[in-house]
Amino acid sequence: MTPVLPEGIAWPADGVPDPAVVGKTSKNLSLYIHVPFCKVRCGYCDFNTYTVGFGEGADISSYHQSVFREIDLAAQVLAPYEHNPVQSVFVGGGTPTMLDAQHLAEVLGYARTKFSFAPNCEVTTEANPDSVDARSLETLAAGGFTRVSFGMQSAVKQVLRTLDRTHDPKRIQRVVKWAQQAGMDTSLDLIYGTPGESLVDWEASLSAALSAGTEHISTYALVIEEGTKMWKDVQRGHLPMPDPDDEAAKYELADLLLSEAGFAWYEISNWARLEPGESSGTTQLTYASVHNLAYWRDDDWWGIGPGAHSHLGNLRWWNRKHPRAWADALGRGESFLSPAQAGEELTAAERSLERFLLQIRTADGLGLSEVDPDLRGRIPALVGQELLTLTGNPNQGDAVLQLTLQGRLLADYVTRELTV
Ligand SMILES: C[S@@+](CC[C@H](N)C(=O)[O-])C[C@H]1O[C@@H](n2cnc3c(N)ncnc32)[C@H](O)[C@@H]1O
Ligand code: SF4
Structure with a gap:
């Protein structure tokens, strides 16, 4: 094969x-x-x-x-x-x-x-x-x-x-x-x-x-x-x-x-x-x-099946969406092709943005070091609006940002403030 x-x-x-x-x-x-x-x-x-x-x-x-x-x-x-x-x-x-x-x-x-x-x-x-x-x-x-x-x-x-x-x-x-x-x-x-x-x-x-x-x-x-x-x-x-x-x-x-x-x-x-x-x-x-x-x-x-997405290091790819097209690509005999439809290779910056978007949504929150230094000045205002908490010591590199209940409701806004 x-x-x-x-x-x-x-x-x-x-x-x-x-x-x-x-x-x-x-x-x-x-x-x-x-x-x-x-x-x-x-x-x-x-x-x-x-x-x-x-x-x-x-x-x-x-x-x-x-x-x-x-x-x-x-x-x-x-x-x-x-x-x-x-x-x-x-x-x-x-x-x-x-x-x-x-x-x-x-x-x-x-x-x-x-x-x-x-x-x-x-x-x-x-x-x-x-x-x-x-x-x-x-x-x-x-x-x-x-x-x-x-x-x-x-x-x-x-x-x-x-x-x-x-x-x-x-x-x-x-x-x-x-x-x-x-x-x-x-x-x-x-x-x-x-x-x-x-x-x-x-x-x-x-x-x-x-x-x-x-x-x-x-x-x-x-x-x-x-x-x-x-x-x-x-x-x-x-x-x-x-x-x-x-x-x-x-x-x-x-x-x-x-x-x-x-x-x-x-x-x-x-x-x-x-x-x-x-x-x-x-x-x-x-x-x-x-x-x-x-x-x-x-x-x-690895995502198996029609339309499934896969994620390996910097690579992302997704399968043919229709079950027939997916099954045909996999074929029946000895040799078969990949059922992938297309894929992309992420740059380091795209990958770290992807990580940011996912991790900010979790209760563990996000290390302060993941935020672009040019945007960190916006954090005190977000903490002041009770959308974020900042714990740990920024000088020792162990500071963590976590969404509050209000922050979870406005997660898209918080994410925009810290990424754009
Ligand atoms: C694949 S389904 C779960 C299993 C099964 N198909 C079912 O619906 O019982 C995944 C879940 O996505 C959620 N979901 C799907 N479409 C949604 C939509 N438009 N808005 C919000 N939730 C959605 C539903 O809660 C659903 O249970
Ligand atoms: S259409 Fe199917 S997958 Fe979608 S919510 Fe209904 S039962 Fe679940």
């Missing part, structure tokens, strides 16, 4: 990219596997997902075989980099649990034959509450999955209807219990700011997520993505645009209720349940997602 990776970047035929182009890699490696199928397309979602299959290798029943092929490719290309054992695997979508649980377990088993895995490797799959049952969750746990992230979105029927969600809100309690009984941790995704959602509705959703007994909660402000059904409804005036003040009030309520319930934020949209002895203000939490942190810490990862 002769991998050619990725188009647009000088990448020799033996599959080993020029170290000068790759630059400094992280020792840590993660894998992302995209599954581009959903039963129903939610009106707000613009993820790369389809409600039909596209033939062999791009159908739900045979998709895992194409994934095996990209795992082969990744293992070969990454071999010279001597990463530490894989620290996290995240199967996302779409709705990965549209695939047979046994096929998902086989994908993981296959990856284990090609990469060495850390003993405590975190293996997450996303799931729609409708697409799992007690048995399929047991199969996933037996296959090595350690964590399930459920798309809950809301506990209020009317809000779920506006979002085109089909599950019964009562099902959340059951799927969390089944996953935990099978030995896995859980996370629940919530969306706030849906047209017609009141503050009382949002409080009910937070309370329901907490009473389900989950270990992790992600809260996302509804984004009206261009081209989606919901975007068209907003354009036509059938639905109102989410109100930023309403969304800010809902974020503040989430922060209050989740911290009162013993959760701590470790990234703007992510909260983990604290274990005894743990405290907030850090990402070092038992239930923080290792995979999320890998993204925010500039680790390396």
